[in-house]
Amino acid sequence: MSPGQVRTAGRGGPRGGAEAVGTGGRVARTAAELVLCGATIVAGGLLYGRFFATAGYLPQVCGAAVVAVLAATLAGLRRWGSIATLLTAVGGFALLSTYGVFRTTVIHGLPTGDTVAELARGMLGGWARMFTVVPPADLRGDLLITPVLITWIAAFTAATLVLRTRTVLAPVAPGLVAFTAALLFVGAQPGVQLLPTACFLASALLLVLLRAVRSGAELLADSRQAHRLRRATVGRLAAGVPSVAVIILLAVLGGQAFPLSSGADRFDPRALTEPPVRVADTLTPLVTLKTQLRERPPRRLFTVRTGGDAAGLDRVRTAALDEFDGVLWTAADRFLLAGRELAVDPALTASRTVTAEITIDGLAGPFLPVFGWPARLWPAGLDAGAIGFSRDSGVLVNAGDAWQGASYRLTGVLGAPDGGLPRAAPSTGPVYRRYTELPGLPSELHATAQRLTASESTAYAELVAIERYLRGLPYRLGAQPGHSYARLHGLLTGSGSDGKAGFAEQHASAFAVLARAAGFPARVAVGYRLPAARAGVHTVTTRDAHAWAEVHFERYGWVPFEPTGPAVSAAGSRGHPDGELDGSALGPRRPEPPPAARPRPDPPPAPADRSAGPSWEWLLWGAVLLPALGLLVGASIVLAKVRRRRRRRGATGNTARTLGAWQEAVDRLAERGVREPVSRTAVETAEAARAALGARVEPAVELAELATAATYAPTEPADGDVRRAWGLERELRMRLYPPRPSLRWLLAAVDPRPLRPGRHTAGERGNVGTTGIR
Structure with missing residues (x-):
């Protein structure tokens, strides 16, 4: 026998026979591994359902996973080298992103310069823009490109590892990285990601099981052990699949029954980024209340056109003040870019929706009038890229130049008080703990809160008792302004120069302080009362400026309380809650503070003029892309x-x-x-x-x-x-x-x-x- 014959026998004899017998099984196992590999990536893509407002992102993200696996399979079966494989990955992603993500920039089926520019900007800055918007976000190419890119890289890498390595755990790693990245982009969205987690666990564990069985089967690749090979494979799968099902079931049920954390204080990278819309640090909106009420004649601010679903709508809110330092009420809002769909308070389940069209006339801003909790926004007359939204307070601001004469359509979610509200419990937990903080609270105010609520049996009844007491105090617009601890102490005890007289600024602040002293999550709301409608249109003027307090309840969200009673004239008649009384009946009027400048948000930076000369942006891109x-x-x-x-x-x-x-x-x-x-x-x-x-x-x-x-x-x-x-x-x-x-x-x-x-x-x-x- 010649050496060449010996070599043929050594490679094509017993072991070659086993390989021929197992070829069909290997192909089937490889195909199953590739399918499971794609399933792990798709499971991570499902997480973006909490980021985007609609499911329109799924075709692009899932398509990226499928096409990337197919492209990697082609490169692996053809045994292309590293350069050819890399070019396949880059070219496939370029085609998918061009015709799947930025197809609106394609003309006559061909990409344009806008396509290249949008793709470059999206790949370099899309991830950062995802942290500047409030989920649920609108479906835009600059936001969609990053999930598609992450999905493509993870799917292509995982499929390559399946085809070109024997490591059991390696193909799971790209899917895990993509899943973790999706969680970071979704951030602190409420709810449990049960379906994506279960899908990922099932796919990843089955993938590990198949590769482990495959590694063990290769040890029996002798034709004399072919029957043992088949029997061992079937036995391991028969034992492994039920084990995987049990592990997933225990993980899901155990996580629900015994969670490692409450999920109430989740990490969100948006808290570490600079907010794209900022309100200038000026006086609190609460101090402008008196100035507006004293304007003569009243100035027209905006109109609200409502439909037949607006029964019970009696006020609109512009600002929500949640921090009190003993002197001033301020807001700790961080405004991210708002889309058409806005994040609704997850605790607001007993609710109804109201839609209205608001047209701005003389309102100076920066706050946009809203009602309830904003859920949908159609900024027909506003710059959509300059509207900020605080998902913590439900406040909208406008940072654009369009203001006077601008209009927008808003759908708000209002709590629907029913028979369960008097027995409802106030919200608790880490999220609402800051709404109960009162630094340096005087003992007299704490004692007043305890005295007013001592005889009540429910939380709602305690708040009504505080509201009833404050509504019974004398109302006087000419009273001294301010809402510090000292001013509130004078209001409640009558030790001040105005006795127990005050107006909405003091009454709303006093209610929020007393409610917090009693342990309730409370805040001060500033806005306007809605006057009677004419032909379905409410015309709001400076005379309607108002402030009230809100307390957060489970299922009902922020419930308003009205601690300001109507003004009483000398004749004993009652009028508008914030109407002004005759000065002769109230004694000499105290000097007014100068009108406070209305805060305006810092305008967004103007876009760079690309035609003025060479832009350093391309050099920056090159400095990032070349090392990468x-x-x-x-x-x-x-x-x-x-x-x-x-x-x-x-x-x-x-x-x-x-x-x-x-x-x-x-x-x-x-x-x-x-x-x-x-x-x-x-x-x-x-x-x-x-x-x-x-x-x-x-x-x-x-x-x-x-x-x-x-x-x-x-x-x-x-x-x-x-x-x-x-x-x-x-x-x-x-x-x-x-x-x-x-x-x-x-x-x-x-x-x-x-x-x-x-x-x-x-x-x-x-x-x-x-x-x-x-």
Whole structure:
């Protein structure tokens, strides 16, 4: 028998028969692994349902997962090199993003300059813009491109790991990274992501199970054990699938029954970013109340056109003040960009919706009038990119230039008080703890709160008792302004110069302070009362300026309380709650403070003029893209070398593994500049390397002799020879790069010369076949 016949028997005999028997099973397992790989990525994409307002993002995100897996499968089956695989990934993503995400910029089926610009801006800054909007966000290309990019990279990488590695856990890692990234972008959205979590766990665990079974099956790849191979595979799957189901069931049910955290104070990266819309630091809106009420004649501010669903709507809110330092009520709002769909208070379940159209006339801003909790916004007459929304307070602001004469349509969610409200419990938990804080509260005010609520049996009744007491106090617009602890103490005890007289500023503040002193989450709301409608239109003027207090209840959200009673004239008649009494009946009027400047938000930065000259933005993009591209190429080269080394070391047969060790040694010599011409034998190559690099490559000489013997020996090398060959290869690497890591070692790791086309792969004889034994 000739050596060539021996080699054929060694590779195509018993082991080759087992491979023929198991080919169909391997294809089926690989296909199942790719499907599960795509399922793990799609599960992460489902998380973005809490970020976008509609499910319109699913075709693009799920399509990115599917197409990326198919593209990676094509590159893997064709055994393309690292460069070709990388070009496939980049080209596939470019096509998908062009026609799937930015298709509105395509003209006559061809991408345009706007397509390239939008794609570049989206890839570089899309992730940052996702942190400047309030979920649920509108479906826009600049927001959608980042989830598509993350999904594409994760799916392509996972599928590549499935096809080109044998590691059990590696293909799960990209899906886990994509899942974690989606959680960060979604942020502190309410609710539990049960379906995506269950889908991810099921797909990931089944993928690990299949790859573990596959690794075990390869150990039985002998034709005499084919029946054992099938039986072992079926047995492991039969035991593993129910185990996976039990693990998922216990994880989901256990997480619901015994949560590791309440989820009430989730981390949100938006808290670390600079808000895109900021309100200038000026006086609190509460102090402007008196100035507006004293305007003569009253100035028209805005109109509210309501429909038949507005029964019971009697006020609109402009600001919500939630922080009190003992002197002033202020707001701690952070305004992010608002879309058409706005995040609704999750506690507001007993509710109804009202839609109205609001037209601005003389209102100076920056706050936009709202009612209830804003749920949908159609900014027909406003700049949609300049409207800010605080998801903590439900306040809207306008940072754009469009103001006078602008109109918008708003749908608000209002609490629907019913028979359950008197028995409802106030909201508790970390989210509402700051609405109960009163730094430096005087003991007299705390005692007043306890006295007013002592005889009541329910929380709502205690608040009504505080409201009733404050409504009974004398009303006087000419009373001294202010709402500090000292002013409220004078109002409640009558020790001030105005006795117990005050107006809405003091009454709303006193209610919020007393409610907080009694342990309730309360805030002060500033806005306007809605006068009687004429032909369905409420015309609001400065005379309707008002302030009241709100307390948060479970199921009902922020419930308004009216602590300000109607004004009483000298004749005893009652009028508008904030109407002014005759000055002669009230004594000398105190001097008025100067009108407070109305706060306006800082306008957003003007867009750069791209036509004025060369823009530094492109240089910045280049400074970011070039290093990133270099890292990506370097990582691809390292991954390709690691994959090929594993394939060579795990090749079928001792001959192939011995030759694999020699080929690894040749690659290391190529990284040091030693070429391997086709005409040169293995021993001659080793001698040339010793002449060029010295005695440090001595292991390559012995390894060349082992490779030559493995090629022409009548029998395969012994296991000891294989171990010796790979030991020599390792010794060669250690001698070439003794102080690892080092710069020379790093440059060698990313050296692409061993991967150039035409080089011999593991298991091929290459030029060893022309070598004579020395």
